[in-house]
Amino acid sequence: MPLNAVRMAALSIAVAMTTMPSAGLPASAAAPRDASKICSRPAVSGDTTIDVDFEGTTYPVLVYVPASAGRTGRVPLVLNLHGSSGNGPGQMDYSGLRAVADDEGFIVAAPNGAITLPQDPMPPNGSWAWNVPGVPTTAGQMPPPDARNDIQFLSRVIDVVSGKLCTDLRRTYATGHSGGGRMTSALGCYLSDRIAAIAAGAGLRAGRPDPDDVSVPEVEDCRPGRPVPVVTWHGQKDTTNPYPGSNDLRWGYAVPVAVQTWARLNGCQYGPEATTVTEHVTRLSYTGCSRGADVVLYRVSNGGHVWPGANEPGSEIDASRILWDFFERFRLPAR
Template sequence: MHSTRILGRGIAALTALGAVVAGPAYAAMTGTDQVGGPEITSTSTSDGATAGRPARDCAVPAGTSHVDVELDGVAYPVRVHVPDVAPDAAPDADHTTGARPMVLNLHPSNGNAESISAYNDLDLTADAEGFVTVAPNGAIPVADPNPDQVWFWNVPGVPTTAGAYPPPGTRDDVEFLTAVIDELVSLGCADPRRVYATGHSGGARMASAYACARPDKVAAIAPVAGLRAGRPSPDDPAAVELQSCAPARSVPVITFHGDADTVNPYQGNSDKRWGYTTQLAVQSWARMNGCTTGPSVAPVTEHVVRETYTTCRGRADVVFYKVIGGTHSWPGGNDSSATQEVSATELIWEFFTHYRR
């Protein structure tokens, strides 16, 4: 069961926006369009709405609020940012229902909803483009007590960055993110066919794992500095444990990684949390999506190269931006070590606009 309580009145949305999406670069590059998929079956919910059919108006105020999402009898506050623009005026809103696209914005290990929102400025693009951002916190406190309110995600089957496996009874974060999505749909804020997930580092690993487990819930994903395609094999961390990621439908992927990343090394390591190389993760998603063309490799800037896999099942392309000399950072993000040659936030949203379930 999950329920919602709005905890605060929205903060006024920003009006001077600098992070406007760059334009139809991805569409021109690949010629892709939206992914087709089965219609969503509606089921009754306790508040009278129907799962998969949002209400006419979003019940969350414009700006930034916190919504309680309940799972297994525990309520968790979730940061929600709704653009301060009428749904009918939003560039990508569903003008029949008023529901908007929604992007899950997942924080890294040792982070939280506020830190990732400040880091990648996704809210600014949301205000410009009319989509909702949702930033939950992971299940596992970094310390006990946890005065800084920073968290790890319970990524299925792998230890945290602290090296320990979650104890029995730890919240299932796949179930939790599903409850988050369902709640925003039931509140009339999110179009269930246009739900997307991004994240940095541990949040990227969680977004990857969620797509493996619930490809029926997300139209595309955008892991930054942390794409995975299942957990490393327990017998050989340099290989993927294939059965840990076998999505029943294709999931479009756009991802970014620096080849000088020392946290989640591009070349891989022997860590059961990380393991195999970034290149193998990209190739694995291309394989799972049935892509038959690629990689097509093209320089984007002096230090950024794009690899694209196309002719994929359901048009679910895989696009990889490799940052030469890039660190464990979000391209274009608020980090002195991050490349400013491209904006991951802008490229991610441009990619997402081509897909729906």
């Protein structure tokens, strides 16, 4: 089936495979380290906290280490990013990724954003937002000029967790819900040399909305240096990040436009191929992509703004199982 070209001509993605600017990343973070070196993990399992020093501030990061990871050998790392007004511990609970990590032997890191979003009462672990480049927060305001650069921060999280817990820098992945999905999308755009694949839940973007026409992405804001495999899920009854899009610069263009843009960026030749998964869930797949970097959308006709799975009664799919089945197919090329 030919690639759906709806709105693609307007997007002008001819520069898709141009190397993305480094967003200020240090040279040491630009390429994966040698993932083949044998290393040993400390005798920790379950939830632990790792302190990440970044630009003079120390940030505690919740990390889950399954017993199945063992004590030697490098294992995959999944960044698990919370939604706006959420926090790392809440996302770890909500996503149910601990159970999948137990079964599959990967480590999960769930850091916090650094932009405070007021709540009353304030949750025990805070109410945070990510600094998605060039995008307002859900409060409707642009991040302050001194907001932490979360592209650089999350790259630092990868290095620190890998150094302390022996993760494989060729098998580092990112996922997130809502605002965390938008941040995950930005990592795909800006850190394609560090992130092997992404899974954006209820928040996939392919660059920020064009300020002059929010119904399309701003081409210059997403130029990954390599094809990035993408899986996403989105409810058609989502009123927070509406499936058909909105006029909000924070969200903007429709979910199908985001998916089609990633398919174009990845050079996919076929799709979308529709497969019925359950009564309300259809999988739309783009295949024949450069370096096998498929793009897959799980469209949930009766779904709202949720992470489908054990913590959402009535879910017909388990997003955390889906994302790992997708992730484990991919790793960064050796250097």
